[in-house]
Amino acid sequence: MTSPIRTMFIRLALGAAAALSACSTHSASSPAASVAAGTDAANPLAPREGEPFLIVLGTAQDGGVPQAGAFNEPGWTDVSRQRLVVSLGLIDPATSSRWLFEATPDFRRQLWHLHAALPLQPTPGQPVLNGIFLTHAHIGHYTGLMFLGHESMGARDVPVYAMPRVREFLTGNGPWSQLVNYHNIALHDLAADQPVMLSPSLTVTPILVPHRQEFSEVVGFRIDGPRGPTRGRSVLFIPDIDSWSAWDAQGTRLETLLASVDVAYLDGTFFANGEIPGRDMSGFPHPFITATMDRLAPLPAAQRAKVRFIHLNHTNPALWPDSPARREITRRGFHVAQPFERIGLGPAPHH
Ligand SMILES: [Zn+2]
């Protein structure tokens, strides 16, 4: 069943619209902009003009990098060592539409980056955000919704796509229930394996994932570009999962999914056991990057190259390009998601 797409708008009083537009050229001096430009230049999957695309808005685990209380982390004084919490943006220039995956504690900045990637003049009625897809109710994945509330944006009916227990959680618990009651957000139902059509060329499909279910069930998403003879790209987004074998037990094989997409953003929370000094991490509910690489090692290089690890904990050495961990990932034919990298999803429209 496909949810009807209601075109809902949030209207931002953006006094600095001109400044935002200027920043979208990526010629600005902000570190984020230069990272994005550099990444795109080296990225063969970068979108062509007019094509729908995904943009990586955050690559860190729920707590972000640097993490609260980790006073010795370099990110407190070095912006190049900061990473926003895991999130993707989806942009369709043809329909002037923008969606978010996850509403993180870094929502403010990520909404700006989404806007900078496709600046739309903030005229009345102009959509600034067409919807938010949530994977589950752990703090890094939904708490950014608070910025839609009346203390901040005072948004109106922003579509939030949620599985049944996430909906229950949001409607049944303050302060989230206030967002519902004040119509800052409008909840839209997701059902496992049921695609949501965002436009004729874009669909998003939730896939159930085994992961600690304290407050809600957990899903990942598959995001598909145009189907048919001019097939676009497909992307898998699995930021949190307990283990690949638990998924096997549910009848979902990572290898099968990987074969059916072009890019897979996979849970890379921890690089290897021993990463947190003094703790045996073997019982931690995430697959180590080393274990995922071992599992996928028999696959052809083209399959391995689709994998981009995301949701990295602040302790994960693979966060940093100059680390032995990152070099090992590269040597074995895998990738780490790069902040603000873009993945083109479909053929450019004919002019
Ligand atoms: Zn998480």
Ligand SMILES: [Zn+2]
């Ligand atoms: Zn989680």
